[in-house]
Amino acid sequence: MADLVLEKLRKSFGAVEVIPSLDLQIEDGEFVVFVGPSGCGKSTLLRLIAGLEEATSGDIRIAGQSVVSVPAADRGVAMVFQSYALYPHMTVRENLSFGLENIRMSREEIARRVEAAAKMLQIEELLERRPKQLSGGQRQRVAIGRAITRDPKIFLFDEPLSNLDAELRVLMRVEITNLHERLGNTMIYVTHDQIEAMTMADKIVVLRKGVIEQVGAPLELYNRPCNMFVAGFIGSPRMNFVSGAIAEATEAGITFQAPHLPPLGVPAMAGKVRAGEQVTLGIRPEHFVLSNDGNGWPLQITIAEQHGANSYLHCTTPGGAPILIHEAGQSRIGRGDVLFAQPRMDQLHLFDAEGRRIELGESEADGRLGAGLP
Numbered sequence: 068m069a070d071l072v073l074e075k076l077r078k079s080f081g082a083v084e085v086i087p088s089l090d091l092q093i094e095d096g097e098f099v100v101f102v103g104p105s106g107c108g109k110s111t112l113l114r115l116i117a118g119l120e121e122a123t124s125g126d127i128r129i130a131g132q133s134v135v136s137v138p139a140a141d142r143g144v145a146m147v148f149q150s151y152a153l154y155p156h157m158t159v160r161e162n163l164s165f166g167l168e169n170i171r172m173s174r175e176e177i178a179r180r181v182e183a184a185a186k187m188l189q190i191e192e193l194l195e196r197r198p199k200q201l202s203g204g205q206r207q208r209v210a211i212g213r214a215i216t217r218d219p220k221i222f223l224f225d226e227p228l229s230n231l232d233a234e235l236r237v238l239m240r241v242e243i244t245n246l247h248e249r250l251g252n253t254m255i256y257v258t259h260d261q262i263e264a265m266t267m268a269d270k271i272v273v274l275r276k277g278v279i280e281q282v283g284a285p286l287e288l289y290n291r292p293c294n295m296f297v298a299g300f301i302g303s304p305r306m307n308f309v310s311g312a313i314a315e316a317t318e319a320g321i322t323f324q325a326p327h328l329p330p331l332g333v334p335a336m337a338g339k340v341r342a343g344e345q346v347t348l349g350i351r352p353e354h355f356v357l358s359n360d361g362n363g364w365p366l367q368i369t370i371a372e373q374h375g376a377n378s379y380l381h382c383t384t385p386g387g388a389p390i391l392i393h394e395a396g397q398s399r400i401g402r403g404d405v406l407f408a409q410p411r412m413d414q415l416h417l418f419d420a421e422g423r424r425i426e427l428g429e430s431e432a433d434g435r436l437g438a439g440l441p
């Protein structure tokens with residue numbers, strides 16, 4: 068049982084402040100994914116938790132105990148690295164047992180743990196091989212096995228699948244999810260992969276320059292990003308942003324006006340914004356309704372990408388702003404064509420001049436739904 072609390076955690080490397088002051092609570096057994104741009108401090112955070120890096124100030128508590136002055140080996144935390152970090156001159160069996168011999172565990176217990184981990188990860192046949200005789204996926208399994216044999220309270224994964232090919236990534240993703248189901252340990256997982264973040268996480272933590280921008284369940288972040296940064300970071304391909312102004316705000320709704328585009332009337336949002344206010348509208352590529360009857364924004368296609376099951380239409384507005392549209396299936400629209408696209412009213416995101424989310428008519432939508440129920 069191990070929950071994890073980070074309190075006013077700060078880390079500087081010399082004069083460079085990487086994590087200014089971070090608070091986070093992770094429940095026992097949770098699968099938490101850290102995402103954020105390169106250099107935002109994800110690996111540093113994992114290394115602080117693991118004890119491979121010393122905090123400048125603040126506290127780290129595992130199962131209620133402060134561990135900031137506890138050495139890495141005694142924290143009950145095991146980390147799996149992107150590079151696997153296996154010992155090349157040792158066999159798989161030796162790699163799996165090495166850390167345990169160091170803490171003077173009995174030979175029987177070590178053998179038992181190695182066998183159990185090897186069985187769980189289906190690498191029993193590979194125990195006498197050396198890392199160079201293994202495929203990338205097999206090496207990654209050994210690296211995970213090494214973490215399992217330590218029986219840690221918390222697993223830390225730093226982009227463990229990024230060196231694998233696409234097919235193997237999908238397999239390993241499912242395996243790690245299954246592993247979490249089986250072991251039930253607290254796990255923290257860093258990735259740049261949207262699908263991994265969305266599908267594996269109980270909770271996603273979005274970081275930017277060492278600061279948490281938002282924490283929430285994957286669909287919470289997708290449906291209600293708290294600002295433009297999170298909105299642009301969660302979801303792939305990323306959300307379209309169209310900047311403009313509120314032309315009109317009445318009881319019935321608001322009118323959004325972007326340069327060179329027909330005005331967009333949006334019902335049920337009045338009261339949240341004022342006429343004249345500068346705002347940005349956010350529309351995900353999958354949230355357009357296309358028509359050829361002149362309804363909506365006229366967009367010119369610059370590239371039509373056909374992926375087979377999906378099409379991605381790269382368009383420009385009459386003002387030259389880029390818009391990306393996702394169309395399920397195979398599109399019959401091609402380069403140079405003009406299409407008319409209407410943003411889906413129930414899926415719009417609106418941000419103020421500082422990029423913060425403006426809630427749009429939530430209560431009214433809920434009210435309608437409630438009223439319609441038997």
Ligand SMILES: Nc1ncnc2c1ncn2[C@@H]1O[C@H](COP(=O)(O)OP(=O)(O)OP(=O)(O)O)[C@@H](O)[C@H]1O
Pocket residue numbers: 080083085103104105106107108109110111112
């Ligand atoms: N030992 C160090 N000394 C000085 N600066 C460091 C050190 N380790 C990391 N940094 C800096 O801290 C910042 C955060 O690095 P970190 O490796 O945590 O980023 P990250 O989010 O894991 O990035 P990536 O997605 O590229 O792996 C970076 O600006 C990096 O240059």
Ligand SMILES: [Mg+2]
Pocket residue numbers: 109110111225
């Ligand atoms: Mg990193």
